[in-house]
Amino acid sequence: MHQALRRGPSFPSGEAAQPPRPTGLRKRWLAAGIFAVLVALVAGVSFGPVSLPPGSVAIELLNLLPGVRLDSGLTEREIAIVTELRLPRAVLGLLVGGLLALAGGAYQGVFRNPLADPYLLGVAAGAGLAVTVVLTLGVGSGGALSGLPVTIPLAAFVGSLGAVLMTYLLGAAGGRSRSPATLILAGVAVSAFLSAGQTYLLQRHAESIQQVYSWLLGRLATAGWQDVRLVLPYFLLTSLVILLFRRELDVLSVGDDEATSLGLHPQRSRYLLIAAASLGTAAAVSASGLIGFVGIIVPHTVRLLAGSSYRVVLPLSLLFGGAFLALTDVVARTAAAPQEIPIGVVTALLGGPFFVLVLRTARRVLS
Numbered sequence: 001m002h003q004a005l006r007r008g009p010s011f012p013s014g015e016a017a018q019p020p021r022p023t024g025l026r027k028r029w030l031a032a033g034i035f036a037v038l039v040a041l042v043a044g045v046s047f048g049p050v051s052l053p054p055g056s057v058a059i060e061l062l063n064l065l066p067g068v069r070l071d072s073g074l075t076e077r078e079i080a081i082v083t084e085l086r087l088p089r090a091v092l093g094l095l096v097g098g099l100l101a102l103a104g105g106a107y108q109g110v111f112r113n114p115l116a117d118p119y120l121l122g123v124a125a126g127a128g129l130a131v132t133v134v135l136t137l138g139v140g141s142g143g144a145l146s147g148l149p150v151t152i153p154l155a156a157f158v159g160s161l162g163a164v165l166m167t168y169l170l171g172a173a174g175g176r177s178r179s180p181a182t183l184i185l186a187g188v189a190v191s192a193f194l195s196a197g198q199t200y201l202l203q204r205h206a207e208s209i210q211q212v213y214s215w216l217l218g219r220l221a222t223a224g225w226q227d228v229r230l231v232l233p234y235f236l237l238t239s240l241v242i243l244l245f246r247r248e249l250d251v252l253s254v255g256d257d258e259a260t261s262l263g264l265h266p267q268r269s270r271y272l273l274i275a276a277a278s279l280g281t282a283a284a285v286s287a288s289g290l291i292g293f294v295g296i297i298v299p300h301t302v303r304l305l306a307g308s309s310y311r312v313v314l315p316l317s318l319l320f321g322g323a324f325l326a327l328t329d330v331v332a333r334t335a336a337a338p339q340e341i342p343i344g345v346v347t348a349l350l351g352g353p354f355f356v357l358v359l360r361t362a363r364r365v366l367s
Helices: 002-006 027-046 054-062 076-110 123-136 151-177 180-204 206-216 226-244 246-252 256-261 266-288 294-306 310-334 343-361
Strands: none
Touching (some): 027 310, 076 266, 123 206, 180 206, 226 246, 226 266, 246 256, 256 266, 310 343
């Protein structure tokens, strides 16, 4: 495992194989990311079975700030819908989307692989199997994190970390012939193995099929602020660790020897980043189920638009990933109203073609 991480697969030849340009995060892109988060927050609270005026919703959100008291024109019932029903769900979408996009960007930097993603590496499947074990054994009764603040996130973390270890041990079996294709095939194999375990558990515990199946498709349903409070510590810890090491990822992209000569500890950094990304993925999966492709769509879009340096990619992935998933949740709630489409289905419809595009850019390595 140590050697597999040290010599891990490289990005395809071309621009992705070159060291990122030494450019920092520009203020206009940071402002754009914050603006996207605010727009997604207002949209997530405004639209639903009962549509509310976005301007009034924005005023009501401002009223949550200390010392602010403005007339939004909303009734008491509408204010309750904003603050107790839709706002927690929108905030949860921001947290989960930010975690998945940040984890995807971190995995791509650690393993120097443009196709690395919590979903494709089997990390999400590992977390999903662990949570399924907890749900089918009857430890939790309200779905995801509801009523169980410790067991499910920790089980998901163990499952996700075990899955990433299995993927990279399997990917390392090819020795020096490793490539991004080998890595992804290993992730597919691990995901299939873990999914088979899930299927077996569901067959043995048929009474839990509906609960687990709705969770596997991905959703952001929440009964209040409890899920947000439970995910928030994992979000803060994961974001802090990964963002603190974003400069080291830029150095690691040129090779371990160069990083060591600059006084860095490549292996320590890699292991810490893998643990942080797996923890973030576990928290996201335990709260929202399996939502794929966010870790590919957002980081690659940021690279195309704002630059390839991880000092740029990771902070913007955190912001735009949250905005992306919150807006995707709006589509899932309104596209087939009054019914709700599982958010994992929507992200798969968007992520499938995007993955093909990324795969084509890596064809020289994958061939």
